[in-house]
Amino acid sequence: MARKKQSRLVIGLAIAGLLSVGLGYAFWPRPHLVDIGTVERGPMRVTIDEEGRTRVHEPYVVSTPITGRLMRVDVEPGDSVTRGDTVVARMRPTVSVALDARTREQARANVTAAEAALRLAQADLHKAQADRDLAQANLERTRKLFDRDIVSQAALDASERAARAAEAALDTARAGISMRVAQLDNARAQLRSFDESADPAATGNADAQIIALRAPISGRILRVMQQSETTLPAGTPVLEIGNIAEGLEVQADLLSRDAVRIARGDPVIIDDWGGPHPLSGTVTRIAPWGFTRVSALGVEEQRVTVTVSFDGPHRERAALGHGYRVEVRIVEWSDDDALKVPSGALFRDGGGWALFEVREGTAHRTPVEIAADNGVTAAVTSGLEDGARIVMYPPAGLSDGARIAPRSAY
Numbered sequence: 001m002a003r004k005k006q007s008r009l010v011i012g013l014a015i016a017g018l019l020s021v022g023l024g025y026a027f028w029p030r031p032h033l034v035d036i037g038t039v040e041r042g043p044m045r046v047t048i049d050e051e052g053r054t055r056v057h058e059p060y061v062v063s064t065p066i067t068g069r070l071m072r073v074d075v076e077p078g079d080s081v082t083r084g085d086t087v088v089a090r091m092r093p094t095v096s097v098a099l100d101a102r103t104r105e106q107a108r109a110n111v112t113a114a115e116a117a118l119r120l121a122q123a124d125l126h127k128a129q130a131d132r133d134l135a136q137a138n139l140e141r142t143r144k145l146f147d148r149d150i151v152s153q154a155a156l157d158a159s160e161r162a163a164r165a166a167e168a169a170l171d172t173a174r175a176g177i178s179m180r181v182a183q184l185d186n187a188r189a190q191l192r193s194f195d196e197s198a199d200p201a202a203t204g205n206a207d208a209q210i211i212a213l214r215a216p217i218s219g220r221i222l223r224v225m226q227q228s229e230t231t232l233p234a235g236t237p238v239l240e241i242g243n244i245a246e247g248l249e250v251q252a253d254l255l256s257r258d259a260v261r262i263a264r265g266d267p268v269i270i271d272d273w274g275g276p277h278p279l280s281g282t283v284t285r286i287a288p289w290g291f292t293r294v295s296a297l298g299v300e301e302q303r304v305t306v307t308v309s310f311d312g313p314h315r316e317r318a319a320l321g322h323g324y325r326v327e328v329r330i331v332e333w334s335d336d337d338a339l340k341v342p343s344g345a346l347f348r349d350g351g352g353w354a355l356f357e358v359r360e361g362t363a364h365r366t367p368v369e370i371a372a373d374n375g376v377t378a379a380v381t382s383g384l385e386d387g388a389r390i391v392m393y394p395p396a397g398l399s400d401g402a403r404i405a406p407r408s409a410y
Contacts, residue, residue, distance in 0.1 A: 031403035035392035036358055039341050039384050045334035046374040047269065048262065052252035052308070052328040054320055056242030060216045064236045068093040068211070072229045073239065077222060081215035081241060088221070089213040089238050094231065107191040114184035121176040128166070128173040135159075135166035219243035222322050244321060250281065250308040252328045256290050259304035262330050268308045272327035279317055281308040283330060306330070333372040338379040339386060344393045346370070346378060356391035356398060357384065363391055365400040 064070060071090040075081070081088060142159035145151040222240040226232065250270060254262075268281040285307040293303045308328055310317060320326075345355045346368075353370050356363040368383035384390075391404065398404070 031361065031405040032363070032395060032398055033407040034363075034394065034398070034404050036404075036406050037342055037345065037390055037392045039339060039380070039386060039388040039390060041337055041339055041386050043334070043336045044338040044340055044372070044374070044377055044379050046332045046372045047329040048254065048258045048332055049327065049329050050252045050254050050258075052250045052270075052326050054248055054250055054322060054324045054326060056219075056222065056244060056322050057247040057249050058217075059222060059240050059242040059322075061237045061240050062088055062213055062216065063238060064091060064232045064234055065211065065213075066091075066093055067234045068231070070226060070230055070232050070238065071210075073224055073227050075221050075224065075239070077224060079221045081217075081219060081221060083216065083218045084214055086215045087212045088215050088241070091211050091213065091232075092209055093211070104191075107187065110187040111184070111191050114180065114187040118177070118180040118184055121173065121180040125170075125173040125177055128170040132163075132166040132170045135163040139163040213238070215241055217241060217243060219245075219247075242322060245314045248310060248314075248317070248320060248322070249284070250310075250326055250328060252306050252308065253293065253303040254306050254330075256302040256304050259286060259290075259306060261332055262286070262306070267331045267334075269329040269331065270308070270310070270326050271329060273317070273320060273324065275317065275319065277316075280311040281328070282311055283307070284309045335371070335379060338371070339381070339384065340377045341368075341380055341384070341390060342392060343373055343376055343378050345390050346373075347394065355384075356394050356400075356404075358389040358391060358404065361403055361405070363394070363398055363400065363402050363404050 069092045071092065073089050075086075075088050139159040139162070142151055142156050146153070146156045219242050222242045224239045226236065226238045232238075250268075262283060264283055264286065266283045268283060270279040270281050273279065283306060287305040290302045290304045293301050295301055308330075341355065346353050347355070349365070349367055352367055354365055354367045357366045358364075366383055369381045371379040371381045373379070391398065
């Protein structure tokens with residue numbers, strides 16, 4: 001009996017011990033499983049990314065100089081042209097034709113009236129010449145009588161005034177003749193436009209009346225607005241010319257809050273343009289005014305146009321043309337030897353930033369100062385050293401001094 005009681009006691013103690021060990025193991029605090037990263041040095045930059053489009057800096061629009069008949073345009077977009085040498089379009093001036101019999105008779109009546117007015121002006125000229133001759137003769141006689149003290153000084157002054165008035169009347173009559181001749185020529189020209197045919201060959205050599213429109217600059221045809229033969233008024237755009245090799249630039253519409261963070265001269269990376277390598281550029285202009293644009297989500301945004309010039313030679317972007325889509329990345333901040341940490345390791349600590357540094361299996365809250373953050377990587381200026389291990393994406397329950405363990409990768 002004593003042995004049985006002793007065996008039961010041993011078994012009871014063993015079961016109690018196993019139960020205590022199991023409960024201790026179940027309630028023993030376990031380390032937090034976290035992802036662990038390493039602080040390292042390397043180049044880093046913060047960019048403002050936006051979609052842009054290429055354009056020629058100084059495009060030239062060739063327009064019709066007069067109202068006339070534009071002949072069919074033979075040049076095509078992409079053709080090379082030389083300044084002052086390449087004929088890009090031809091046009092022929094239009095000739096007025098008779099509208100109706102009434103207008104024709106009015107033109108003939110205007111010619112008759114102009115001829116009569118000319119004859120009247122010629123008669124006035126003859127009268128003015130006669131008056132001038134008489135006034136000159138009277139002046140000579142008065143001077144001779146004045147020299148003999150027969151007439152007074154007042155009589156001599158009156159004769160001189162009459163001679164000058166007669167000379168002025170003669171000049172007026174001559175001017176009237178010139179005016180009447182011009183009116184007659186105008187009336188005859190109007191009548192001639194009614195009587196002659198609209199065919200240019202009827203008034204002279206048809207080829208001599210063709211006006212050639214030459215390229216104002218050397219470059220390439222960007223687009224042709226008027227291709228077919230048609231009658232156009234003066235000032236109508238026909239085609240557009242630009243120098244893609246030397247005058248190509250990029251325009252991007254940035255949010256106004258992003259535009260105030262950049263300045264002229266900032267470097268730009270031009271990417272996603274279809275070539276094998278990104279292109280380099282420089283911010284040359286920032287528009288002083290903004291405009292409202294509605295986004296795809298229906299939100300009104302204030303945008304500012306920023307112009308970027310290419311830095312490299314033309315052969316690097318020979319395939320780019322006017323109006324092509326590109327992706328611009330304006331460099332706001334850069335450092336070739338920055339101490340980098342993943343942005344996901346940072347969290348707010350009061351008014352600053354902090355992260356958990358891994359030391360001997362525990363997490364230590366470490367305040368840090370951030371110089372820049374591009375959303376993926378942050379540059380740390382103080383609080384850490386190169387090679388330090390940090391907790392990536394710290395969980396909400398992680399506290400200072402808590403035990404941690406690396407999460408196993410599957």
